[in-house]
Amino acid sequence: MSDASDAEVLVVGAGAAGLFAAIAAAREAPGLRVAALDGARTLGAKILVSGGGRCNVTNARVTPADFWRPASGHLRHALGAFGVEATRSFFAGRGVPLHQEEEGKLFPDSGRARSVLDALLGEARERGVALHVGQRVVALDRDAGGFRATTAGGACFASRTVVLATGGRSLPKSGSDGGGYALARGLGHSLIEPVPALEPLLLAEEGPHAGLSGLALAVELTARPPGAAIVRVRRPLLFTHFGISGPAALDVSRFWRRARAEGADAPIALSLLPDLDFGRAESWLLDEARRRPRARPAALLATRMPERVALAFAARSGATAPLARLARESRRALLHALLATPLPVVGGRGWNHAEVTSGGVPLSEVEAPTLRSRTCPGLYLAGEILDVDGRLGGFNFQWAWSSAFLAGRAAGREAAAGG
Numbered sequence: 001m002s003d004a005s006d007a008e009v010l011v012v013g014a015g016a017a018g019l020f021a022a023i024a025a026a027r028e029a030p031g032l033r034v035a036a037l038d039g040a041r042t043l044g045a046k047i048l049v050s051g052g053g054r055c056n057v058t059n060a061r062v063t064p065a066d067f068w069r070p071a072s073g074h075l076r077h078a079l080g081a082f083g084v085e086a087t088r089s090f091f092a093g094r095g096v097p098l099h100q101e102e103e104g105k106l107f108p109d110s111g112r113a114r115s116v117l118d119a120l121l122g123e124a125r126e127r128g129v130a131l132h133v134g135q136r137v138v139a140l141d142r143d144a145g146g147f148r149a150t151t152a153g154g155a156c157f158a159s160r161t162v163v164l165a166t167g168g169r170s171l172p173k174s175g176s177d178g179g180g181y182a183l184a185r186g187l188g189h190s191l192i193e194p195v196p197a198l199e200p201l202l203l204a205e206e207g208p209h210a211g212l213s214g215l216a217l218a219v220e221l222t223a224r225p226p227g228a229a230i231v232r233v234r235r236p237l238l239f240t241h242f243g244i245s246g247p248a249a250l251d252v253s254r255f256w257r258r259a260r261a262e263g264a265d266a267p268i269a270l271s272l273l274p275d276l277d278f279g280r281a282e283s284w285l286l287d288e289a290r291r292r293p294r295a296r297p298a299a300l301l302a303t304r305m306p307e308r309v310a311l312a313f314a315a316r317s318g319a320t321a322p323l324a325r326l327a328r329e330s331r332r333a334l335l336h337a338l339l340a341t342p343l344p345v346v347g348g349r350g351w352n353h354a355e356v357t358s359g360g361v362p363l364s365e366v367e368a369p370t371l372r373s374r375t376c377p378g379l380y381l382a383g384e385i386l387d388v389d390g391r392l393g394g395f396n397f398q399w400a401w402s403s404a405f406l407a408g409r410a411a412g413r414e415a416a417a418g419g
Ligand SMILES: Cc1cc2nc3c(=O)[nH]c(=O)nc-3n(C[C@H](O)[C@H](O)[C@H](O)COP(=O)(O)OP(=O)(O)OC[C@H]3O[C@@H](n4cnc5c(N)ncnc54)[C@H](O)[C@@H]3O)c2cc1C
Pocket: 012, 013, 014, 015, 016, 017, 018, 037, 038, 039, 040, 044, 046, 047, 049, 050, 051, 052, 055, 056, 057, 058, 135, 136, 137, 138, 165, 166, 167, 168, 170, 171, 174, 175, 176, 177, 178, 179, 180, 354, 355, 356, 382, 383, 384, 385, 393, 394, 395, 396, 397, 398, 400
């Protein structure tokens, strides 16, 4: 059953990627009937909470290496077709100029995520995109004539082409609860098990976070995923009552989760002296022992980190004697505590606290230049539903814009050509 809701490009899921895909399709072929359906009652919940309510729209420099699938040609294609400059210019053109902050993060000058959402909604409406809220798609069927989407309320929307942009599973209350995976599967796709990514990590009670809640410092975290190279992340870390948070923890969390999903482990270790390797750190300790022989290790460490952290790590290592009287083993124990404390990770904070999803529809199942499905003609996928996740800093939204541009443009072209 089809009705007046028929479209030539139907976007399922109107988050960041879905809205942008609808815009790209409408820009590609003006006059094309483009519609977008979203299960949520109001659009853009995730955009509004992003970046602490300020929306970190992208980053000054985005390359495939900022994602955990750097070898994939898909990222190269997407970033090449619609990269950072295109993103800046799109938002500036809608009256939302971006400025750069620390680590290259780009935010709207307005300081409000709302202006980013308004820019997307304004452009979509001006280009005639029909936006339907409260329309959760529960079935997506394909026949010779095209697609038919059925919503939870029983409405049907028919369309020649579909862009599936239902996101992943992070922040389910925003409407992204993984329901779109079943739609992709029903059209012949497989799934790499989705796990939370960019999430705070829970440590066992005896972990080094005990008593340090609220303290932040620059660290290096290393993760050792099974059968892969060591991952090193140098960024700020925040100790919390449950374990660790902050950019360093969020960035390595996906390796721990992915390993667990595969029945393995990816041990994570902490260095409080990210600029020093073992040899240089030992030379530093020995030099300082000559310069200030009566100083205690904790006092020396406090010159490079918050005092409570210095005290806690010196105590953990058992190195409490004055520097000049520190035996070799004590010095080595101190160095080990400073440079390679294993973190007893027992879990992550889960979907309600994860910023993105690792896993999803494999990139091998979509064509790199268009993100057209290899299993289902007329179907395109964009955004977080695909198996792409980036590090913290605006990279995940850039994937949403870039992938949506490819998918929306190609869907628009196909619909226009076949019309
Ligand atoms: C708290 C938080 C802060 C973040 N901050 C940043 C940041 O500052 N910078 C950054 O780059 N990234 C950030 N991210 C990540 C970023 O928000 C996501 O990568 C991005 O939103 C993914 O876009 P998407 O459109 O693919 O998915 P989503 O934004 O999740 O949108 C999917 C949409 O599909 C709809 N939907 C789902 N299933 C159905 C269905 N069956 N039928 C109809 N509609 C459906 C949902 O309601 C939703 O609107 C943050 C994430 C969170 C949770």
